[in-house]
Amino acid sequence: MNAPRHLTLRERIYEEIVRMIVSGELPSGAPLDEKALTERLQVSRTPFREALGTLAKEGLIEIRPYRGFYVRSFSRKETEDLYELRKTLECFAVELAVPHMSDRHIEQFERILDAAVGALQAGDIQAYGLHDKEFHETISELSGNAALIETLARLALQIQVGRTIANESKVFAERAIRERDDILAAFRERNIARARQLMHAHISDVQRAVLERFEGE
Structure with a gap:
């Protein structure tokens, strides 16, 4: 190992x-x-x-x-519940994080997104998933809310399994990159409402991609 x-x-x-x-x-x-x-x-x-x-x-x-x-096998209901909770928690994290974002933080998000795009273009979906995870974890850390950070950390592995399933679709991965570019623009403007709306839409998109797997089983 x-x-x-x-x-x-x-x-x-x-x-x-x-x-x-x-x-x-x-x-x-x-x-x-x-x-x-x-x-x-x-x-x-x-x-x-x-x-x-x-x-x-x-x-x-x-x-x-x-x-x-x-x-562990997750039922459709368990998966749906997980993503509903994730939307609530991560949108709250965005609300708390945006006011704390400095220009340096924005540059950090740009580097993460650049690496994600590079991995996607190289066909390395596993690396893309890691950069995606880093993006969300960085937002969580910037929220400054210890209880929120701890809760998201406890759910991180279950979320990562779902992320891996969703990222198997190249179309979804490319769409997710565009969504996060929009989120990044909202961060630059320090537009909390817009950033929250975009995060909710992004996670809903992931949720649909994961739940679609149950339809085919």
């Missing part, structure tokens, strides 16, 4: 399992083969199960008695 040296073994296992889930290598509903994964990661069962316990608390892993560990 290519992990930073400062992480504990349990944290390294955690990060690798998260990567496999978010990338789709471990798809929704899939069982986790404990023997195969511990051998692949070259770790023992104890830290492996500790990492899965953390992921279970965060809602990405299900522990089924006598059956083992499974990647």
Whole structure:
């Protein structure tokens, strides 16, 4: 595992399992083969199960008695509820963040968006998703509301799984870039109402893209 040296073994296992889930290598509903994964990661069962316990608390892993560990499957209703909550929280974050945005912050958002566009043009959807995540997390941090930041952080992994599903569509990803460009323009104008409206529309677009997957199943 290519992990930073400062992480504990349990944290390294955690990060690798998260990567496999978010990338789709471990798809929704899939069982986790404990023997195969511990051998692949070259770790023992104890830290492996500790990492899965953390992921279970965060809602990405299900522990089924006598059956083992499974990647959590989200129902259509659970997914819809998650995105309705996300819209409320992130729009609130925008309202709080915009008044705190300096020109330096705007430049930071531009760099993030430039990197996202570059990843999209290179066909690297996984990198695009990471820049998208950074964009939203930066807004959250600028809100200055500790309770809001903590709540969004707890939902981050579930949101990231949804983001990965939506970003599988290149058309959606290109549309999302245009939406965020509009949001950036609202940031420059310090137009809170417009920025909030655009964020709500952007997340609603992601929500539709994710929920469309349920229609085909």
